[in-house]
């Protein structure tokens with residue numbers, strides 16, 4: 001998704017803007033640009049494609065002078081990726097330049113009315129209406145022009161704004177999209193996320209919705225839409241700077257796969273005290289006994305984590321659980337009320353669909369809890385309660401460690417709820433916690449399969465279609481395995497409930513078709529084995545992922561990948577590991593851009 005940067009200080013802005021944009025590349029983009037105020041004029045340079053093209057255009061920022069500017073990496077929503085549609089967008093007379101993340105819902109009507117007033121639009125974007133509106137309202141008072149513009153536009157936005165009448169300050173405002181102020185020493189910044197700030201400063205301020213920041217090199221002032229100044233709430237970032245670097249791995253994705261044992265430990269261990277799960281700082285206890293339904297809502301892999309969460313929560317806490325795609329949830333007139341608990345799951349905490357679903361849940365009176373990886377993100381601060389996944393910054397677009405951390409939070413939450421609802425006794429509690437604490441070492445053991453899976457990938461990287469099947473928690477895990485493969489290798493893949501094959505899908509099975517069968521639920525092993533036989537009989541190649549005790553399957557499949565035994569409820573944390581490696585190595589064999597797959601963004605902040 002789009003990335004925004006801004007800078008004001010005593011040194012040339014352009015090289016700093018380019019450097020900070022590079023730190024946001026992982027968010028996904030298709031063009032980039034910067035605008036700098038040089039001798040009272042706005043100089044804008046922008047280019048389709050990678051930031052390298054923009055660096056070439058600006059001679060690494062050397063041919064653009066000025067100490068104040070904004071920059072942007074664009075993930076196209078309105079208008080194809082090209083130079084003209086790239087941000088920043090200047091107003092007709094070059095009075096303003098704007099960078100934007102989000103969507104202006106009513107841009108067509110604004111464009112029509114401004115065109116009638118004589119404004120000429122250069123691009124196809126929704127964003128250009130913002131910069132033209134600013135100029136149309138501007139009478140010398142920039143704040144007044146910004147407030148009037150904000151009252152006119154509908155939708156979601158994070159905006160960086162510069163005006164050529166103001167050579168020492170720039171402006172930032174947001175609604176439903178992230179924007180962070182970096183507080184330096186004699187220089188100040190804005191960025192869409194911390195990865196673009198951490199090398200400059202650890203002091204940040206998370207701008208709130210409908211607050212306007214006025215930023216100079218020596219000061220930051222924040223105002224609400226009534227013009228009243230509000231407090232600048234300064235927070236300290238505690239990331240280590242290496243966390244946002246590859247650390248010697250070929251890709252962030254491989255680094256993050258290998259970090260999963262640590263991430264599981266970091267997420268679980270602090271929440272186990274005296275043999276009990278402890279979830280500090282949440283109000284769940286206050287209303288848990290009034291909850292008669294749980295709805296988990298999320299997108300993509302977070303949705304798959306929610307699928308696992310459903311099975312585990314129902315099994316342990318014995319509360320009915322629905323799982324719904326966030327983009328579907330808010331439009332289905334969901335039957336939730338004050339006795340519902342809605343759990344929003346999100347790595348970035350900024351996914352527009354999930355944030356909107358969460359707000360819909362609150363509007364209908366439900367209690368809300370967020371499972372999020374980014375501190376102070378929109379979803380984290382909107383929900384009544386939040387449980388953080390301590391996965392650290394996840395840079396690869398394809399999530400791995402954050403997904404694994406989400407699973408462990410669901411295990412913790414399910415045990416916590418089950419204890420409070422009296423559904424599990426001391427012995428079961430102790431056994432679950434013991435198995436949970438052993439997960440990291442079992443994940444680590446699976447790393448021994450890397451080479452075997454890499455060799456397997458070399459057999460199948462030319463496949464056109466690959467299926468994943470499983471039952472119950474294995475189906476939930478198969479969904480994630482399938483997404484990992486398709487989103488980074490671009491190979492068509494689908495995950496099916498194994499019992500569903502015979503209701504249509506099995507017609508797609510033909511000689512040599514690869515089917516990855518996840519059969520780690522021992523109580524369902526025979527059932528899934530019969531489904532494996534069904535597809536085998538029709539010519540499929542079978543790679544089975546099973547519990548280490550089920551060696552009987554070797555005579556029935558082409559390849560078996562074993563996972564260490566663990567509590568059946570936790571198998572998804574193990575079965576996903578070989579599928580992460582498989583997706584990675586198939587993509588590598590196809591020469592794909594593993595960390596930044598085409599068309600994808602790390603944080604999808606538009607609907």
Ligand code: AGP
Nearest residue numbers: 300301346347348351397398399
């Ligand atoms: C996962 O590999 C994908 N990148 C994508 O499905 C992602 O999980 C989804 O967009 C949700 O993102 P979030 O967790 O930041 O809300």
